[in-house]
Amino acid sequence: MKTALTKKEVHALFKTVRQLRDRGIAIMFISHKIDEIFEIADDVAIMRNGRNVYLGATSSLTRKEFTYYMTGRELTDTRFCPENVSAEPVLEVKNLTLAGSSHDISCELCKGEILGVTGLLGSGRTELALSLFGLLKPDSGEIYLKDEKVKISSPIEAQKLHIGYVPEDRLTEGLCLRQPIADNITLSSLKRLSSKLGLIKQKDILAEADVWVKKFSIATDDPMKHASTLSGGNQQKIVLAKWLSNELDVLILNGPTVGVDVGAKQDIHELLHELARQGLAVIIISDDLEEVVANCSRVIVMKDGAIVGELQNEDICSQAILNIIR
Amino acid sequence: MELTRKLRRMTRKTEFYLFIVLVLMCVAIQIISGGQLLEPNTIVDIARSLTIFGMFALISLVVVISGGFDLSFPTLASLTYSVSTSICLSMGWCQETAWMAFLLAAVIGLVLGMLNGFIISRFKLNTMIVTLGTQTLFLGISMGLLQMPEITSTLPLGLRYFGEDSLFEVFSSTGMRSSMPTAFLLFVALAVIVWFVLRFTMFGRALYAIGGNEVSAERAGINVKRTKFWLYAFVGLVAGIIGMLRVCMVRQAIPKGLNGWDLKIIPAVILGGASIYGGEGTVFGTLVAAILMTVISNSLLLIGIDSYWQDFFNGLVILAGVTISAVQAKRRSI
Numbered sequence: 001m002k003t004a005l006t007k008k009e010v011h012a013l014f015k016t017v018r019q020l021r022d023r024g025i026a027i028m029f030i031s032h033k034i035d036e037i038f039e040i041a042d043d044v045a046i047m048r049n050g051r052n053v054y055l056g057a058t059s060s061l062t063r064k065e066f067t068y069y070m071t072g073r074e075l076t077d078t079r080f081c082p083e084n085v086s087a088e089p090v091l092e093v094k095n096l097t098l099a100g101s102s103h104d105i106s107c108e109l110c111k112g113e114i115l116g117v118t119g120l121l122g123s124g125r126t127e128l129a130l131s132l133f134g135l136l137k138p139d140s141g142e143i144y145l146k147d148e149k150v151k152i153s154s155p156i157e158a159q160k161l162h163i164g165y166v167p168e169d170r171l172t173e174g175l176c177l178r179q180p181i182a183d184n185i186t187l188s189s190l191k192r193l194s195s196k197l198g199l200i201k202q203k204d205i206l207a208e209a210d211v212w213v214k215k216f217s218i219a220t221d222d223p224m225k226h227a228s229t230l231s232g233g234n235q236q237k238i239v240l241a242k243w244l245s246n247e248l249d250v251l252i253l254n255g256p257t258v259g260v261d262v263g264a265k266q267d268i269h270e271l272l273h274e275l276a277r278q279g280l281a282v283i284i285i286s287d288d289l290e291e292v293v294a295n296c297s298r299v300i301v302m303k304d305g306a307i308v309g310e311l312q313n314e315d316i317c318s319q320a321i322l323n324i325i326r
Numbered sequence: 327m328e329l330t331r332k333l334r335r336m337t338r339k340t341e342f343y344l345f346i347v348l349v350l351m352c353v354a355i356q357i358i359s360g361g362q363l364l365e366p367n368t369i370v371d372i373a374r375s376l377t378i379f380g381m382f383a384l385i386s387l388v389v390v391i392s393g394g395f396d397l398s399f400p401t402l403a404s405l406t407y408s409v410s411t412s413i414c415l416s417m418g419w420c421q422e423t424a425w426m427a428f429l430l431a432a433v434i435g436l437v438l439g440m441l442n443g444f445i446i447s448r449f450k451l452n453t454m455i456v457t458l459g460t461q462t463l464f465l466g467i468s469m470g471l472l473q474m475p476e477i478t479s480t481l482p483l484g485l486r487y488f489g490e491d492s493l494f495e496v497f498s499s500t501g502m503r504s505s506m507p508t509a510f511l512l513f514v515a516l517a518v519i520v521w522f523v524l525r526f527t528m529f530g531r532a533l534y535a536i537g538g539n540e541v542s543a544e545r546a547g548i549n550v551k552r553t554k555f556w557l558y559a560f561v562g563l564v565a566g567i568i569g570m571l572r573v574c575m576v577r578q579a580i581p582k583g584l585n586g587w588d589l590k591i592i593p594a595v596i597l598g599g600a601s602i603y604g605g606e607g608t609v610f611g612t613l614v615a616a617i618l619m620t621v622i623s624n625s626l627l628l629i630g631i632d633s634y635w636q637d638f639f640n641g642l643v644i645l646a647g648v649t650i651s652a653v654q655a656k657r658r659s660i
Contacts, residue, residue: 159547173545176538178605187535187546190528199526222331242546 014040032261034066046070071263080273082297082313086111088147090281091250093132096141101127102305105141109250114272114282116296118289118321123302125285126168129252132283133165134158145249159188164243166236168254174239177228181220182209184227185238189245212241217267233257233264240268244275251275252283257291269295289318301325340599340654341611344647348618355621359628363621366496370504372617372624377513378575380616381568382591383598384520385561387612390595391524392557393537393604394453397592398442400584401464402562403569406434408474410570411485411579415477420484424574427485431570432563438464439562443555461588468581477579489574509571516564521609529553537604590640594619597647619643 017040021027029041037044038058046054046069054061054069067075089108096105102124109115117125130136132143134152143150145161152158158165167173175184186193186205193208194200209223216237220230227235236256243251256272257265272295276282286292292299299316301309301324309324336342356363382399389396410430413419419426438460445456468474492505524530532553535543544550573579598615600607622643623636631639 155545156547156549165545167545172539173541176535176542176605178601178603179534179538183531183534187531187543187548190531194528198528200528200531201526222335224335 010036032070034063034262037066038063048072067262070261071266073263075262075266078270078273078294080114080276080295080297082112082114083277084112084279085297086279090146091132092144093128094142094144096128096131096138096143098124098127098131098136098305099139102302105302105307107300107307109281109283111249111279111281112276113298114276114284114296116292116299116316117283117285117302118287118292118299119302119308120287120325122304124305125302126254128302129165129254129283129285132158132250132252133163135165159246162247162249164188164246164248164251166239166243166251166253166256168258170232170235170239174242175227175235178226180224181213181218181227181230181238182206182223185209185212185223185241186245188242192246208245212238212245216241216271231261231264233260233268236260236268237264240271248280250281250283252285254285255288256284256286257288265291289321292316292321293318338654339611340651341608341614343650344597344599344611344614344618348614348621351618352621355625355629359625359630362628363625365498367498367502367504368625368628370496370506372620373510374504374507374575375624376616376620377507377510378568378572379591379594379620380513380613381516381571382565382587383594383612383616384516384609385564385568386591386595387598387600387607387609388520388524388533388557389453389561390592390600390602391537391604391607392533392554393540394446394457394554395592396442396457396558396561397454397588398457398461398464399561399565399591400587401461401468402435402438402442403565403572404581404584405464405468405474406431406438406566407569407573407579407583408468408477408581409434409472410566411477411482411573412474414482414485415480420482422484422487424482424484424488424570427482427573428567428570431566433566435566435569436559436563439559439565440555442562443558446558447551447555465582465585474581476581478577481573481577481579485570485574486577489577507575509575512571517609517613524609529556533557534605537601537606539605593644593648596651597644599651601651615647 017027017029029037031037041058043056044054044058044061045052046066048070064074087110089110091109093108094106097103105124105128107115117128119125127136131138132152134154134157137153143152150161152161152163155165171177176187182205186208189208190200193204206223212218213220213223218230218234218237218241220234227238230238253272257268260268269291272282272284284292284295293316296316297313299311299321300307301311301321303325311320352363362368385399386396410427413430414427442457442460445451445460446453488508491508493508493510495503495505497503524533532543532548535546535548536550536553540550569584572583576583594615595607595612596602597618598607598613599611619640622639626636626639627633
């Protein structure tokens with residue numbers, strides 16, 4: 001599992017792996033990333049639902065067949081086409097500065113848009129997200145929500161302003177792993193689900209959880225099982241469900257499909273498209289260029305704490321983004 | 327389908343196996359002691375022992391669920407009841423009824439609990455360390471600063487009457503009398519209240535969330551600071567009342583009277599299925615654990631085992647419980 005390594009380190013690892021193979025050592029490489037498998041593996045055994053569904057050389061396998069075997073479905077890469085983009089921006093950031101990470105950031109976001117924020121590690125993109133959610137205080141600059149100047153001092157404030165944040169690390173920041181799935185899904189909407197006296201009935205919790213389990217096709221037979229029993233992709237789905245359980249104007253996602261299998265990745269992307277079409281303003285922070293290209297109607301590229309470029313619609317492609325970063 | 331799912335869920339819980347252990351143990355003791363366990367006298371005596379122990383276990387449960395440990399409740403309670411009783415003595419209150427003493431105990435307990443709550447929520451320190459500190463602080467205030475005396479024969483009559491107040495009495499064949507204290511009703515009431523809060527209120531759910539993953543809970547919009555503050559404040563309030571209750575039942579108010587109770591209660595709560603990491607625990611489990619430990623300590627004599635062996639058996643039971651809890655936790659994480 002190499003989700004935490006950067007490209008350089010991946011290359012170095014692959015070099016070592018090939019050397020070991022040439023020395024006669026048999027290597028079993030376990031991964032769900034298509035690119036890695038096609039790059040490093042001579043043969044591949046694909047497993048799904050506990051069964052071995054394919055066994056053979058990677059050279060005689062196409063990418064489409066690969067995803068089909070892994071997920072049991074035909075997956076098509078649909079690019080996001082924005083509809084119903086509002087004329088007025090719902091979120092405006094003006095000259096936001098966070099000492100040590102970003103300076104003079106200005107951007108705006110309209111309803112119906114999916115804005116991608118990308119850049120290398122350390123470019124300040126996560127810090128930007130955190131300051132929009134009240135986890136970091138900006139040293140200067142202003143944030144406007146629906147034309148009103150706001151001060152987002154804590155996650156509780158951000159929630160009141162209808163901003164949601166799906167964090168980078170769902171395991172430590174997004175979920176209570178030893179709590180039931182249903183409790184995790186309803187954690188942010190307890191007030192809404194409680195009666196006038198402030199009492200909460202278990203069946204209301206389960207009903208709400210069932211709605212989201214069905215809507216997001218979350219693979220579980222019992223929403224009272226612990227969240228730790230779910231795969232990465234399904235866990236990410238319940239973090240999403242937790243936020244969408246509330247009425248949101250802005251949803252920020254930091255690395256939404258890190259450690260998520262190809263099928264759930266597609267599901268999550270489709271969900272985001274649908275949400276944007278319904279009027280949500282979405283910000284995706286990601287360093288997966290494929291993800292950014294396929295899902296964003298606008299991209300801002302950050303480097304060393306400043307915005308160094310912006311791309312729109314058809315101009316968005318991996319090469320263009322890389323050009324800007326360099 | 328729904329029923330089988332519920333049954334499957336139930337058998338996965340520690341509380342289920344604990345309950346079976348309790349039943350088996352009772353059967354074993356009943357047989358070995360020649361039928362003495364299920365005699366009315368024994369049951370009433372066990373209920374009497376269970377009252378204070380169970381109430382302390384319940385308030386410790388709420389704290390453990392939130393991921394913390396309150397080690398200060400014994401000295402908090404004893405400082406509270408010492409001060410409260412002394413005030414009643416000097417003011418001449420509680421000659422007939424015990425209300426004033428309990429009211430004072432509630433107020434003082436609340437204030438002391440707020441101190442715990444303030445330090446823990448404001449400074450985000452490890453709860454075990456903080457309450458270890460306040461435990462010593464309260465003891466120091468009680469014995470050093472205020473120099474609280476041992477009140478035995480001068481105990482206000484109202485407290486004595488309440489302690490003797492009983493729901494009913496049972497007589498054994500040998501003429502031995504056991505009375506079911508009215509205080510037992512308070513224990514039942516507390517159990518119901520705690521169960522209700524944990525299951526039906528936002529506060530209860532917030533406790534589980536904070537214990538499960540404090541960071542995630544905070545990100546999800548739970549006001550962790552405020553929840554923790556009020557948690558320790560209320561625990562202090564109830565601890566004060568429980569302490570006062572004990573004074574009535576044992577008819578004395580000794581400053582060191584509850585020393586060491588934290589080491590008895592918290593293992594019982596863990597035995598009852600609460601995780602030391604927080605986020606898990608039920609009233610049912612805690613009650614079963616409390617009953618189990620009370621039955622063991624009360625019935626060792628019935629089967630002819632020296633009371634010196636009590637600690638040994640208590641220790642065995644605790645070890646067993648914690649081990650089962652750990653095994654279950656490991657199984658669930660796979």
